[in-house]
Amino acid sequence: MGKDILSSDGLSNRKKQILRSIIETHISSGEPIGSKYLVSSGDIPFSSATIRNEMAELEEMGYLEHIHTSSGRVPTNLGYRFYVDSLMENYKLTASEIVTLNNMLKNKIGELNTILQSASKLVASLTNYPTIAVQTDTESKSVDQFSHMLLDANSFLLVMRVSDGNVKTKHIRTDFEINDDILHQLIALLNKFVAGINPEQITLPIMMQMEKSLGSAGRLVDICIKAVYEVTVSNEDTNVRFEGVGKLLQYPEFSNVDKMREVLNMIEDKDSILDIMKDGEEDKVNVVIGKNDEKIVDDSAFIYKKVVVGGKVVGAIGVFGPSRMDYSKVVTTVDYLSEKISNAFKLQLNSPSEDEK
Amino acid sequence: MGKDILSSDGLSNRKKQILRSIIETHISSGEPIGSKYLVSSGDIPFSSATIRNEMAELEEMGYLEHIHTSSGRVPTNLGYRFYVDSLMENYKLTASEIVTLNNMLKNKIGELNTILQSASKLVASLTNYPTIAVQTDTESKSVDQFSHMLLDANSFLLVMRVSDGNVKTKHIRTDFEINDDILHQLIALLNKFVAGINPEQITLPIMMQMEKSLGSAGRLVDICIKAVYEVTVSNEDTNVRFEGVGKLLQYPEFSNVDKMREVLNMIEDKDSILDIMKDGEEDKVNVVIGKNDEKIVDDSAFIYKKVVVGGKVVGAIGVFGPSRMDYSKVVTTVDYLSEKISNAFKLQLNSPSEDEK
DNA sequence: AATTAGCACTTGGATGTTTTGAGTGCTAAA
DNA sequence: TTTAGCACTCAAAACATCCAAGTGCTAATT
Numbered sequence: 001m002g003k004d005i006l007s008s009d010g011l012s013n014r015k016k017q018i019l020r021s022i023i024e025t026h027i028s029s030g031e032p033i034g035s036k037y038l039v040s041s042g043d044i045p046f047s048s049a050t051i052r053n054e055m056a057e058l059e060e061m062g063y064l065e066h067i068h069t070s071s072g073r074v075p076t077n078l079g080y081r082f083y084v085d086s087l088m089e090n091y092k093l094t095a096s097e098i099v100t101l102n103n104m105l106k107n108k109i110g111e112l113n114t115i116l117q118s119a120s121k122l123v124a125s126l127t128n129y130p131t132i133a134v135q136t137d138t139e140s141k142s143v144d145q146f147s148h149m150l151l152d153a154n155s156f157l158l159v160m161r162v163s164d165g166n167v168k169t170k171h172i173r174t175d176f177e178i179n180d181d182i183l184h185q186l187i188a189l190l191n192k193f194v195a196g197i198n199p200e201q202i203t204l205p206i207m208m209q210m211e212k213s214l215g216s217a218g219r220l221v222d223i224c225i226k227a228v229y230e231v232t233v234s235n236e237d238t239n240v241r242f243e244g245v246g247k248l249l250q251y252p253e254f255s256n257v258d259k260m261r262e263v264l265n266m267i268e269d270k271d272s273i274l275d276i277m278k279d280g281e282e283d284k285v286n287v288v289i290g291k292n293d294e295k296i297v298d299d300s301a302f303i304y305k306k307v308v309v310g311g312k313v314v315g316a317i318g319v320f321g322p323s324r325m326d327y328s329k330v331v332t333t334v335d336y337l338s339e340k341i342s343n344a345f346k347l348q349l350n351s352p353s354e355d356e357k
Numbered sequence: 358m359g360k361d362i363l364s365s366d367g368l369s370n371r372k373k374q375i376l377r378s379i380i381e382t383h384i385s386s387g388e389p390i391g392s393k394y395l396v397s398s399g400d401i402p403f404s405s406a407t408i409r410n411e412m413a414e415l416e417e418m419g420y421l422e423h424i425h426t427s428s429g430r431v432p433t434n435l436g437y438r439f440y441v442d443s444l445m446e447n448y449k450l451t452a453s454e455i456v457t458l459n460n461m462l463k464n465k466i467g468e469l470n471t472i473l474q475s476a477s478k479l480v481a482s483l484t485n486y487p488t489i490a491v492q493t494d495t496e497s498k499s500v501d502q503f504s505h506m507l508l509d510a511n512s513f514l515l516v517m518r519v520s521d522g523n524v525k526t527k528h529i530r531t532d533f534e535i536n537d538d539i540l541h542q543l544i545a546l547l548n549k550f551v552a553g554i555n556p557e558q559i560t561l562p563i564m565m566q567m568e569k570s571l572g573s574a575g576r577l578v579d580i581c582i583k584a585v586y587e588v589t590v591s592n593e594d595t596n597v598r599f600e601g602v603g604k605l606l607q608y609p610e611f612s613n614v615d616k617m618r619e620v621l622n623m624i625e626d627k628d629s630i631l632d633i634m635k636d637g638e639e640d641k642v643n644v645v646i647g648k649n650d651e652k653i654v655d656d657s658a659f660i661y662k663k664v665v666v667g668g669k670v671v672g673a674i675g676v677f678g679p680s681r682m683d684y685s686k687v688v689t690t691v692d693y694l695s696e697k698i699s700n701a702f703k704l705q706l707n708s709p710s711e712d713e714k
Numbered sequence: 715a716a717t718t719a720g721c722a723c724t725t726g727g728a729t730g731t732t733t734t735g736a737g738t739g740c741t742a743a744a
Numbered sequence: 745t746t747t748a749g750c751a752c753t754c755a756a757a758a759c760a761t762c763c764a765a766g767t768g769c770t771a772a773t774t
Contacts, residue, residue, distance in 0.1 A: 032765095032766090034765065034766050034767085035766075035767085036765080036766075037765095037766095046717075046718090047717070047718050047719080048718090048719095048766095049717075049718050049719070049720090049768095049769095050716085050717060050718070052766090052767070052768075053717090053768095055767095056767090056768080066767090067726090068724080068725060068726070069723085069724050069725065069766080069767060069768085070723085070724045070725045070726075070764090070765065070766045070767060071725080071726075071765080071766065071767085072765080072766065072767095073766095145506055145508075146506075147504060147505065147506035147514075147516065148504065149502055149503075149504035149516060149518060149524075151502070151518075157504070157516075157518065157524060159504065159506060159514075159516050159524075159526075161506060161514065167514065167516075167526040169516075169524040243625070244625065245621055245625070246618055246621030246622050246625055249614055249617065249618045249621070255614045256614065257606055257612045257613065257614070257617070260606065260614075260617060261603055261606045264602055264603030264606070265603050268600070268601065268602070268603060389737090391736065391737050391738085392737075392738080393736080393737075394736095394737095403746075403747090404746070404747045404748080405737095405747085405748095406739095406740095406746075406747050406748070406749090407745085407746060407747070409737090409738065409739075410739095410746090412738095413738090413739080423738090424754095424755090425753075425754055425755070426737080426738060426739085426752085426753050426754065427735090427736065427737045427738055427752085427753045427754050427755080428736080428737065428738085428754080428755075429736080429737065429738090
């Protein structure tokens with residue numbers, strides 16, 4: 001009955017079935033899997049000898065490995081990769097899970113960093129792995145809208161809504177007296193000429209025109225433009241936060257000091273995290289396994305999806321855990337949430353006057 | 358020669374000498390200390406038998422302990438406490454250490470959280486223990502001024518200048534159409550009735566009056582007041598950051614999974630950290646050891662000093678490590694740095710700066 | 715040709731035993 | 745008061761044994 005027929009990816013169906021069964025069992029147990037166990041589990045309708053033969057071949061192909069002659073098989077990184085790419089079924093979020101997610105997110109519409117962090121806590125509570133919330137600075141930002149708050153006769157607050165979803169303020173002092181009227185004019189001008197455009201495109205003629213219309217308060221233009229530069233160019237907002245690292249210790253593969261040291265070192269090096277994420281694709285959940293891509297600690301996996309607002313990557317949320325991770329659940333959850341976040345900000349952004357694009 | 362004369366704190370000088378020698382040796386080696394070792398080290402001019410007798414008494418007094426009959430002695434928490442309070446000598450920062458500290462701090466004058474973090478990194482590099490940077494919220498806040506930014510016909514940004522110097526924004530959506538006029542009225546009302554007062558003093562009559570003057574848009578009042586509450590009551594600016602937790606793994610007492618789990622759990626629970634620090638005194642370096650004060654993991658110690666700016670505690674920096682810590686160096690470093698930071702901000706407050714978050 | 719039963723063989727881990735050495739407490743001598 | 749000396753203790757290291765789970769291979773079966 002078996003029929004060792006190759007399907008498109010070079011594996012007979014029986015091999016796939018066996019590989020999958022091994023991986024899923026191993027994911028939940030963490031133990032090496034032997035042929036007899038597979039038989040007794042009822043998953044595979046063949047004898048242990050047959051399974052052993054298949055296993056041997058799967059091993060030769062690089063999907064499984066063997067710690068020593070008399071131990072069961074364990075998936076290799078390549079095995080996990082194959083599983084994630086071709087074998088895994090989509091996890092369905094339960095209704096109650098969705099309700100939980102939505103409720104917790106609902107009250108959090110606001111600043112991007114707040115929302116990223118609370119999303120990452122959410123993922124943590126649902127998946128029992130440590131989570132990561134990354135906020136990145138986009139390369140090219142613009143200020144999309146200006147507003148102000150007059151503080152006293154010599155100072156005011158310039159309020160800027162930045163294209164990455166953040167709102168920044170800058171305290172500006174003047175050596176001459178200002179009032180609400182002047183500021184209104186100033187803000188109107190800024191909204192007209194500066195809002196939404198790349199700061200590099202602010203030309204001298206534009207600035208001069210603005211200064212002229214402001215008359216004696218023309219000097220403010222210069223100061224404000226400087227503020228725009230600071231806000232759009234600086235990348236002090238880049239931020240990598242891990243939550244719940246302690247959870248790793250419940251997994252035997254991390255229950256030893258050396259592995260923990262490796263992990264803590266990796267985690268504390270924000271740059272390495274950003275470096276890993278740089279390579280990821282934008283509109284899908286990325287799964288980085290073990291040290292195929294050797295930036296990551298062996299035996300571990302890193303799953304993340306970038307959060308895109310207004311066509312730009314503003315951050316990411318994700319999960320870090322053992323390579324025998326519950327991929328399907330994690331992938332689904334991360335996907336759902338990052339999508340939700342992007343949407344929440346789409347609403348917020350769609351509104352204002354000028355649409356670029 | 359020995360003369361077992363009691364000094365003021367109930368210990369003969371010889372006992373002090375022995376206790377101190379044991380503690381300092383143990384701090385650097387991590388091993389239990391035996392009588393013979395002390396003799397061979399040359400520190401104590403008595404025979405091993407004499408030392409053994411003294412040790413037995415020190416043990417009876419609670420300063421030392423014994424894992425089993427045939428092991429050397431180890432300091433108890435009480436022993437460390439005594440050492441820190443009475444025995445320890447002040448560490449002298451070397452000239453090059455001071456230069457390093459000053460240089461690194463010099464370029465960082467700016468935002469409080471930035472400076473706290475870079476200070477904590479500094480301590481980490483000098484002491485080889487993980488460090489903590491805490492930023493705390495001041496207890497009672499109010500919103501001192503309101504402003505707005507209209508996003509579209511159904512949403513706007515409420516901009517609030519909070520009394521602690523931060524500016525917060527809240528994205529507010531409405532299910533009816535709004536415009537700049539209505540918002541101006543709203544903001545004017547808020548500035549008149551709500552600005553500068555403690556949110557607990559906002560009474561229902563005031564709110565009703567505001568709602569009435571706004572007519573059909575009255576509902577906005579409620580929403581905005583809620584935002585005010587969130588901003589003034591929440592302490593989301595409170596922030597506890599650990600840096601270099603991985604360093605703990607180099608100390609054998611933390612090189613096991615259970616201890617590590619305890620530590621990670623403690624570290625991830627910001628509230629417990631804040632709770633510990635609440636009890637600390639303001640103008641000195643606080644040393645919390647082991648589980649005398651049982652909020653902290655056994656075998657560990659927590660050293661911190663609060664940073665005070667303008668009479669208010671705005672945060673703290675500190676170090677977490679094994680109870681056999683290099684107290685004198687750590688205490689000195691933490692003291693020096695926190696002092697520097699307070700000073701840096703004193704300067705900044707006096708001279709006008711144009712930065713505000 | 716594909717599958718399976720059977721069996722010899724491997725090996726990590728669990729368990730038990732022995733040895734070693736650092737360190738103690740106590741007694742009696744200095 | 746101090747110290748030399750000695751019997752005693754115990755954790756940790758080293759070594760030995762046993763066991764269960766699992767494999768690879770061969771020969772029998774379908």
